[in-house]
Amino acid sequence: MSRRALLVEDDNAIATVITAGLEGEGFSVDVEDSVAGRDTALAGGRYDVMLTDVMLTDGDGIETLGKVRDAFPELPIIILSAQNTLDTAVRAIDRGAFEYFPKPFDLEEVVRAARQAADSAAQGSAEASEQGDGLPLIGRSKPMQDVYRLITRVLHNDLSVLVLGESGTGKELVAEAIHELGGRKTGPFVAVNTAAIPRELIESELFGHEKGAFTGATSRNIGKFEEANGGTLFLDEIGDMPAEAQTRLLRALQSGRIRRVGGSEEIAVDVRIIAATNRDLAPLIDDGTFREDLYYRLNVVPIKLPPLREREGDVEPLARHFLSRATQDGLPRRGLSGGAARLLEQQSWRGNVRELQNLVYRAALLAREDVIDAATIANVLDDRPDSGAAGEGQEGKIGEAVTQWLSTQRFGDGELYHAALAELERPVFCHALRRTAGNQFKAAQMLGINRNTLRKRLADLGIDPEDFSPG
CATH class of the missing domain: 1.10.10.60 (Homeodomain-like)
Known part of the structure; x- marks a missing residue:
């Protein structure tokens, strides 16, 4: 008996392509183009998998999934969406989607997911949760869609995550998104930059210390692990952590218990670890400056953030977002001309998203008109430290x-x-x-x-x- 798939898609060309792919995999496919058609088809027959677009002719395919879940809790659902934002990906997974694919998608991947969904065990009912505005990550480029999909897969588990990427790509924003959208959102989110703490103080900072543990320890102090108990601990620049602190961190991760510096009592902590680094850890492991066993403990789910230069089409929406943010920080409300946006898109952005934000803020401050033009952007670009003529060391x-x-x-x-x-x-x-x-x-x-x-x-x-x- 062939497997049955229900495809809910109002774009005839896309529906034709997906149908051909599914039929080639042995599926019998019924196609509907609306929420009403979907509900009628579901009421009239049993399906092994449903694939649905988000924006349909008569409603939002994600927002109406709740009643589908209530009526058919075992039906695997695959979401296809041209609204390629983190919010869409999170809503899809939170409403019980088996998989989420942004458009344009790889047909082979969609067919593979449909096959896996149809062959999978019964899906449990999904808890729907409302998501607020202000999600921290912006961008609809293909590399960012891959990031969103990985984020959705770690929201409702406590697997350790290692966020990789150049400086300024938004690694802490990924950690915040996983915390705020995941199962630990009611707990604390504690961030610590391990590279900014003196070597002699890092263990005290992470694990706390007892009174008299060292010169200057005039009182008991709890560390970041205890502060983050029940929530998420974000360890930024983990590649710069001293070797002795790595050993204690590994022990804490393995046992779920910590001991304050100068103390004898072991303290149980319930913490999800998200680490980040802009360095390649492999050479550090080879030369013995980073523990290999700690690397594997942290790198359960790696999420690699793309540099801004590889995020085609994301610069303009990011710039407009930062202009909106600038007004909240007391800067004048500004628009962005098309020429200014094109000029921003042409830059290489060595400092990534952070550099773009700083430049947009300067342009908002210096612009003489309500709409920032290309000339203003060009002047601000020329003021960057690396934009002048070659001086000493520039070559x-x-x-x-x-x-x-x-x-x-x-x-x-x-x-x-x-x-x-x-x-x-x-x-x-x-x-x-x-x-x-x-x-x-x-x-x-x-x-x-x-x-x-x-x-x-x-x-x-x-x-x-x-x-x-x-x-």
């Missing part, structure tokens, strides 16, 4: 950046020179066009090259001068 920084970029690439024979040259040329040409508002004649003069040469190189690099014009 070394550029060389270091090129070396780092080359180490991440793979080239075939005869490709390296031209690929590296294009990577170096692009920011130079963009800078010239930005400073001349897209005027190719003036940009060629600034660069000291022939205008025809400039045009050819711009075409080769896929750079459109119109993106830099005030219009």
Whole structure:
């Protein structure tokens, strides 16, 4: 007997593609395009899995899942959504979805999930919970969708999470999201930057100390573990933790008990651990500065945050979000012009989201009009520490950046020179066009090259001068 799938999708093209994929996997597929059609189909037959879009012709596919869950608690549900936000992913999982896929999705993954759902054990009824506004992560790019899906999978368990990513990518925001949206949200969230604590004080900071434990310990002090009891302890920059503190941390994680410095009593603590680092821990393990057993204890679920330069399309919504936040911090209310948004999208953002936020705040402060234009953004960009002419040590920084970029690439024979040259040329040409508002004649003069040469190189690099014009 073939397995039956109910597909609720109001886009005929998408429905056709998914239906073909499911039928190729042996499913018999019924298709509906509305909440009402879904309910009628469910009432009239038994299904092994349901796949549903979020926004349907007559309602929200997620918000109405409650009654489906009540009537069919064993039916696995897969959510398909073009509303690719963390809120959508969390609502889908909290309302009992077996899996969540943002659009555009990989058809093979959707079919695989449908097969697994149909073959899985009966699903327990899901507890629906209302989610408020102000979720901490913003972005609809494909890399961020992968992050959202991982977050939803660790919300209702206590597995240790290791958040990886460059400085400024928002690692603490991920930890906050897991805490605030998960099962420990009623408990405390305690964050500690292990790199900012002196080596001689880190054990006291984490585990507390008794009076007289060391010079200056004039009273008993509870540590971060006790503060976080019943909640979440976020250990930032874990790669910089001293070796002796690593040993005590490992013991605490293994036993669920801690001992204050200078004390003899063991204290039971119930804490979920989320750690984060911007460093590659593998070389630290190899040279003995980071314990391998601690790494495996922390790295149960790794979540890698993408740098902002890899999050295509996320810069503008982030910038607009920060402009909204800026008004809460006493800055004037500002809009963002299309030209300003395009200019922001063209930057590499070495400081990631944190750098973008700081720049947007400065632009909101310095702008003379209610809408921030491209010229204001260009001026603020030029004020960045690394935006001026090459001074002492600047050549070394550029060389270091090129070396780092080359180490991440793979080239075939005869490709390296031209690929590296294009990577170096692009920011130079963009800078010239930005400073001349897209005027190719003036940009060629600034660069000291022939205008025809400039045009050819711009075409080769896929750079459109119109993106830099005030219009």
